[in-house]
Amino acid sequence: MASFFNKGFGRKRESLSSDRIPPGQYETYDFPVLTAGPTPRIPLTTWSFALEGLVEAPIQWSWEQFNALPKQSFTTDIHCVTKWSKLDTHWEGVSIETLLEHVDLKPEVRYVMAYSYGDYTTNIPLDDLRLGKAFIGINFEGKPLAPEHGGPARLVVPHLYFWKSAKWIKGLRFMESDKPGFWERGGYSMYGDPWKEQRYRTDD
Numbered sequence: 001m002a003s004f005f006n007k008g009f010g011r012k013r014e015s016l017s018s019d020r021i022p023p024g025q026y027e028t029y030d031f032p033v034l035t036a037g038p039t040p041r042i043p044l045t046t047w048s049f050a051l052e053g054l055v056e057a058p059i060q061w062s063w064e065q066f067n068a069l070p071k072q073s074f075t076t077d078i079h080c081v082t083k084w085s086k087l088d089t090h091w092e093g094v095s096i097e098t099l100l101e102h103v104d105l106k107p108e109v110r111y112v113m114a115y116s117y118g119d120y121t122t123n124i125p126l127d128d129l130r131l132g133k134a135f136i137g138i139n140f141e142g143k144p145l146a147p148e149h150g151g152p153a154r155l156v157v158p159h160l161y162f163w164k165s166a167k168w169i170k171g172l173r174f175m176e177s178d179k180p181g182f183w184e185r186g187g188y189s190m191y192g193d194p195w196k197e198q199r200y201r202t203d204d
């Protein structure tokens with residue numbers, strides 16, 4: 001009887017976690033670092049984060065001001081286009097929805113360009129950042145986010161391939177039409193849905 005239950009339980013757990021691994025991905029337990037170029041070091045005294053582009057009035061926060069915004073905890077799975085997925089990562093940060101309470105977007109806004117210290121950019125549809133789907137992560141697994149993973153702050157958009165989660169985030173630029181960011185100009189998907197395996201532009 002006991003062994004019957006053990007087997008059943010084991011199988012169930014296995015299928016649960018594999019249901020969360022998109023096609024062509026494998027599960028990893030460490031946290032690989034993937035950066036195009038050197039890791040920027042941003043002193044908190046000069047760090048700032050802006051919302052700009054097609055907004056009635058752009059806004060910029062200092063580190064101190066940003067940290068006074070309401071934070072939330074997020075548990076998410078992340079999927080890198082180089083085929084690793086990591087389940088149940090724990091973050092603390094400020095949801096994009098919370099940030100959007102501070103600006104009036106022009107009605108024509110449909111897309112966002114996330115831009116980083118060190119010149120990395122990535123494009124995301126506005127709707128994919130709203131309703132708690134994305135956040136600016138500042139703590140990871142209970143500690144301040146490490147510089148190689150994008151600390152002091154990175155965008156996290158868990159439902160898209162992880163290249164959309166810009167490390168060392170500096171701001172979001174609101175746009176009317178879609179434009180390719182850094183990897184997208186290099187041939188990666190404009191959208192990057194891991195469940196549809198949208199890795200390259202030819203998969204869109």
Ligand SMILES: Nc1nc2c(c(=O)[nH]1)N[C@H]1C(S)=C(S)[C@@H](COP(=O)(O)O)O[C@H]1N2
Binds near residue numbers: 031032
């Ligand atoms: N600023 C910046 N953000 C970035 C990148 C980068 O090179 N620069 N790489 C992207 C890619 S391809 C991935 S898979 C993830 C990797 O995040 P990690 O190094 O924390 O695993 O960050 C994304 N965000």
Ligand SMILES: [Mo]
Binds near residue numbers: 034082162
């Ligand atoms: Mo990636």
